[in-house]
Amino acid sequence: LDYHDAFLPFINKINALDGHKMYASRTIFYLTELGTLIPIAIELCLPPSTGFPGSQRVFTPRQNATDSWLWKLAKAHVASNDAGFHQ
Numbered sequence: 384l385d386y387h388d389a390f391l392p393f394i395n396k397i398n399a400l401d402g403h404k405m406y407a408s409r410t411i412f413y414l415t416e417l418g419t420l421i422p423i424a425i426e427l428c429l430p431p432s433t434g435f436p437g438s439q440r441v442f443t444p445r446q447n448a449t450d451s452w453l454w455k456l457a458k459a460h461v462a463s464n465d466a467g468f469h470q
Contacts (some may be wrong), residue, residue, distance in 0.1 A: 384409070384410040384412065384465070386407060387409050389403070390407040390467075391407075394407055395401050403461055406428060406464075407430070407464070408426065408460055409425070409426040409428075410422050410461050420433050422444075423444070424442070424443050425457040425458065425460075427460055445455055463468060
């Protein structure tokens with residue numbers, strides 16, 4: 384699920400608004416034997432801007448509490464991108 388190229392040109396404008404934060408996302412899924420898709424990795428990206436080189440970070444499902452919340456937050460960004468793309 385790749386919304387990276389669709390959203391990257393607009394990220395800086397959206398993040399310049401007070402109270403808004405958005406990342407471009409890519410998600411890799413695993414297809415189980417039962418035919419369901421399970422996300423196994425999420426990449427969140429920010430584009431370069433004035434004085435900032437940009438960033439990319441990959442999240443995977445984890446067992447400890449901190450990483451578990453980061454994974455859930457990454458999934459929320461993907462859900463937001465998915466909903467925004469289909470509007």
